[in-house]
Amino acid sequence: MTVSAERQTPRADCTAGPDGGITFDLDLRRGEAGETPELLLRLRGAKRTGGRGNTLRLPLSPLGGGRLRAVLPGTAAPAEGRWDVYVREPGADDDAAVAVEPGIRDVRLLMDRTPETGRIAVRIPYPTVDGRLAVRCWVRSPHAEAGPVTFDGGQMTVEGTLYGTRLGDDARVEARLTGAPDRVCRVPVAGKEGTFSFTLPLDRLSPGPVTEQQLWMLWLLPGTGAGEPADGVRISRILDDVWDRKNSFVYPGRSAGEGIRAIPCYSADNDLCVRLVPDPVQAR
Known part of the structure; x- marks a missing residue:
């Protein structure tokens, strides 16, 4: 050339x-x-x-x-x-x-x-x-676009927009521990006219000590009456110009139980997740 x-x-x-x-x-x-x-x-x-x-x-x-x-x-x-x-x-x-x-x-x-x-x-x-x-x-169909993430004590509330499906009566959000498919935390989800919102108590993610980093991914299950995808809908934020949120969109860490710190963040694929890490300050 x-x-x-x-x-x-x-x-x-x-x-x-x-x-x-x-x-x-x-x-x-x-x-x-x-x-x-x-x-x-x-x-x-x-x-x-x-x-x-x-x-x-x-x-x-x-x-x-x-x-x-x-x-x-x-x-x-x-x-x-x-x-x-x-x-x-x-x-x-x-x-x-x-x-x-x-x-x-x-x-x-x-x-x-x-x-x-x-x-x-x-x-x-x-x-x-x-x-x-x-x-x-x-390429997402359907898609759950994460919006504002707010905190009240040890609870995280997420609002967003749902595309390509609707919420059924039994809609819920699942936090799934990466590498451990049997570890799931479920909370109800609400919304109307293409929106959704849920509140996740961070201390529910781990019932026991955390000795190494855990990554919990967040999925929305619209409900059986809505033609629910088999694995649910990954909650992500992709409708803007940011190609990798992993290091630029990290929320302040919060207590998730004794000796545990929860850090809401995004993955390199812009998927919303919560990282649990040992809290050395609380562990003293």
Whole structure:
């Protein structure tokens, strides 16, 4: 690939739309005329088995001035996960594709989204820790979007919006301990007209001592009368421009019993959870 002397790798400016579409404008500074390359999106962690399902190929069209454009339409159906972005020259093997650097990312239209359908498709372009461009994709149907999280003593109250289903008379929320499927804490959930709310007493998560970190994931079960999904609906926050809430959305820790501290937070996949850790101050 021939690129400018100033830049050794291609760079892409991205514009994200509220429908899940993304426009990629690439500056390749190609020094020779020839066939136009393609943009390749590869699902991270997927086996490279020829491209079905784990590779998206987007044609690049000339814009002039050495720039090319590719469009990921909102109607595309990439799997949920993280997709790394590459440029592949015509005739080259996929393994020879060149990683793309992130340029300007316009994600303003992702803020304050109110989807009109039960199927939620979110795509957020973002820079990786090693300086490459990637796209975080979520596909949820139905979906429980977490909203305000408030506290009253040792209780956590969560409000949110429910898409693609409704609450039945026996709707509830389950906190499930990661790695221990038999450890479940259930609380009732209320709501109307597409909303939900529940209050979780944090001291109910662990009836005994906590000697190492525990991670409790929160799921909403809409109720049998609502055509409930078999595993429930993961409570997450994905309808904005934040691709990874793990380290930026952590609530202050609170007592969850003697020697136990509960820290509500989000996972790297933006799923709402509660982390229990030994409290050295209380344990003295």
